[in-house]
Amino acid sequence: MIDFIQMIVSGVATGSTYALMGLAMVIIYKTSEVPNFAQGEMALVTSYFAMMLLTTMNMSVYLAFFLSFVFAAILGAFLEFAVLRRAKEPNVLGMIVITIGIEMIILGFVSWKFGAEQKTMPFPIGPYDGFIIYDIYISKLDVLTLVSALFFMIVLFLFFKFSKLGLAMKATQQNSVAAQIVGIRTNRIMMMTWGISSLVGATAGLLISPTIMHPFMMWDPMLKGFAAAVMGGMTSLPGAVIAAYMLGIIENLFGGYISIEFKTVVAFVIIVLVLCIKPSGLFARHYIKKV
Amino acid sequence: MKKRLLFILFVSLTFMLSFTPGLLAEEGVTDTEIHIGAWGPQTGPGAAWGAVPRGTRDYFKWINANGGINGRKLVFHMFDDGYNPAKTKAGVKELQEGTGIFAWAGGVGTSPGLAVKDYLAKKSIPWVGPATGSMEFVNPPQKTLFAVYPLYEGEAKALVNYAIETMGKKRIAIAYQNDGYGKNGLRGALASLKSHGMEAVAQVPFEAKDSDLKPHIMKLKQAKPDMVLVWLTPSQAAKVVGISRAMKFNPQFMSVSTCSDFIFMNYITKGAWEGVITGTFGEVPDSKLPLMAKYKEEIFDKYAAKEERWGIFYYAGILFVEPMIEGLKNAGSDLTREKFITAMENIKGFKGIGPEVNYTPYKKGDIYSRQGTSETFLVQCLKGGKTKRLTGLMDTK
């Protein structure tokens, strides 16, 4: 029983990282219909930026993290402005290729600048600090990740539902021409979306870094986050979060009770099964395409 | 329209493919130079291993600065293969057939190495010190391939033997990376357990790309072991030990020589590595051995890039090729491959910064005619990444 609860707890912890990445991808997909494969590397470069501020400039953690968030937001907005907006005749495949290209460029720069060797980020909460309640281990860093994931989900949900800017973002996604006609600057909206998304993703990266950093650390969380976003329906914020927690818990239970070897890929098998039944994911309305 | 397209394609193809460099008289050796080649991933997920050929490169620079070998300078050709065997093979062929390489030194990785092993063997090109402890390179032994890296299997055996015999551990679990590297360690550990009439209480495979390791640790914990052998890459091993300790799961951890760089491991685990026992084949980074200190001062401080770290991968690049330099020196000034191989076979009791190296004339089926090292010793990590030597040299044959 203890083991079972511990697995659920670990699953929730893992799911929180996936949830942050998933949220970041959903935000972008919601407004611009771009499946952003560069999300992980955008978080990666932010994490290394924070690392640089902390170690070579000896800044305090709070200042370094604040500056990193600013950096992340600017990076996201810049990529939208400089690259994505310039695409001619955008379609999904083209966007996938562009974002994979951006991913490789960022990965190249990070590895070039910081090298391949593993590092660990100084952080007030150690990666192995935690509580033990009734034999169940809860890591403090995981709690922080969970809190940030839920915080972002709620804030973003309210933001899209009630704020003027959020509504404008929704309008941009549903019909950008009509949105322009009613006076929404869709370009600016897109830039802001990318900035916000980059910030959310960067949170995941920054919370992974205190354990171990290396240039490929974001691949697994990014793919799983993407998987969660797809499972949740790609446009639904709570959907992505719920799916992320489901994946995290299923992975842990599957690893614990069925097969540890296939733990990494079980998420993708589940995705395919879910998509066979609900092609647009669990929580999205299925739009019937017209000819 | 089509004809022009085809024509251009053809012209570009011929243009690209039409460089045919000439060969040297004695391949890879001139009056003033000896050409040596190596590969290692500088990019991609395996790039941490890239320090190995960089160490070799700086070591060769040092040798050249000290007069070279029998009046010849070493010319070192290293290339990045990104741990992709197809690229390794391409690079080896390009250098071998273009520049002409006398012998290959180091060479990181099991699958990149196996991709070129037969090619080099067929051409009878010497290869010294593949940077991997896999059995594949010496079993069956090959006349031109001299292995320096102690076998993973032997090291795992030594660790498990020590745990059972000296520490009296009863329940042993194994966490291994699910590939050739991990499987070699697993085999050694299981063989040792079997010889003691025991079985592993858990064998948990880890995927190299996995980032969430808690399920694996749960598996280990459920088996209630009193010793866990962690046969993983440094970053995963660090996570496993760190998280286990945080979960108050505190068996004796033992690990592979890849993770025996205690200063580094202590840094990335933020201190959780304390108490871990590893096998090691070389010296530790802060070793007091005069030769190590000399290397650090004269090679690392002088030639290494400023981001380089005096870590185990870097000086392993030196360790793997020390016997080669010895062989080249002994082969005399009239250097041929045959003479070099004979000189290598005559290496007895050679001691650099690694374990003692011995080769014997080639005999079919005799692994240790080409596996030069079989000694390992165990060390324990103390507070602050300091090293405590636990055993003397142990023969793992």
Add this chain to the structure above:
Amino acid sequence: MDMKRDYFEDVQLFTSPVVVFWFAFLIGSLYLLPFFVSNYYIYVANYIAINIIVATGLNLLVGYTGQISLGHAGFFAIGAYGTTVLMVKAGLPFLLALPGAALIAACFGFLLGLPALRLEGPYLAIATLGFGLTITQVIGRIELFGGRDGIHVPDINIGSWIIDTDKEFYFLLITLTIFLLWFMRNLIKTRMGRAFIAIRDADIAAETMGVNIVFYKTLAFAISAFYAGIAGGMYAFVLKFIEPEIFTLLMSILFLAMVVVGGLGSMMGSIAGATLLCWLDLKLRNILDIPYVGEWLKNLSENWFSLTGVSNIQYIIFGSIMVGIMLFEPLGLYGIWIRTKKYWRTWPF
């Protein structure tokens, strides 16, 4: 000049004797090539030819049928493992093992095509990506296939002809490549090819016109997987040793990049894209040896970046090519070629 007057003109392979001549010349020179260049370049040509086969197959799926696949390394792995295992464990001759393995890959392609009937865009991307990751995991589990330790690949033998040099392998591979390209070209020019294109442009409209979507979409996946399977089978003989870790996600991405960089829906594009990217992949490791540029990069690394990571510039170049092509010429190298041609034909106007 390019006007087609009847159906026959549209489907014929050669439009004029001149084309026949040049085509024969090209094929002839491809066969004579090994007698003029060094062994290394034959190896490179083999590597490129294998990637051309995959890119052509993937182009049918991505460029002509409008689907997405981020899992082609999976089919590639099935081909490689299938051929090896059929030869080593089942004792089949090479000539049966290679198509056999490719057929197995095609079956998997068909299976993956089934969920793809209902999926598109990011949903299809993640499903195929998952397939690519899962398949290597499964292969690694099967001890018969050598498990994670990998498996050694024997020499090819056809009758008494044992192929153990790059040169001989080249002749076999180039014959295979030409045959597969010819087959693909014919396939695209027939009713089937038009059905694929119709699905890409508007699948619902195509269905109302009587195109059997279930059949053609799964067929596209199957054929594409078949090509990847053949290529994978040949790749096993290039490496001589295979293990599951070789077939990574990065490989799938590279295949997709070849098709997109070359130009979607163009065979010439696939050939050019595969050639360019493979060439760069093999050549970029020497980037520091280029005169002036290398020096400049070294200085730049020393002052601003790190010398130990300087090789990672190849990622930056690859990424830039992918982004640049999509931004400035969505039709890829083929689009650039068409534009250049148009420009010169009307020059100086």
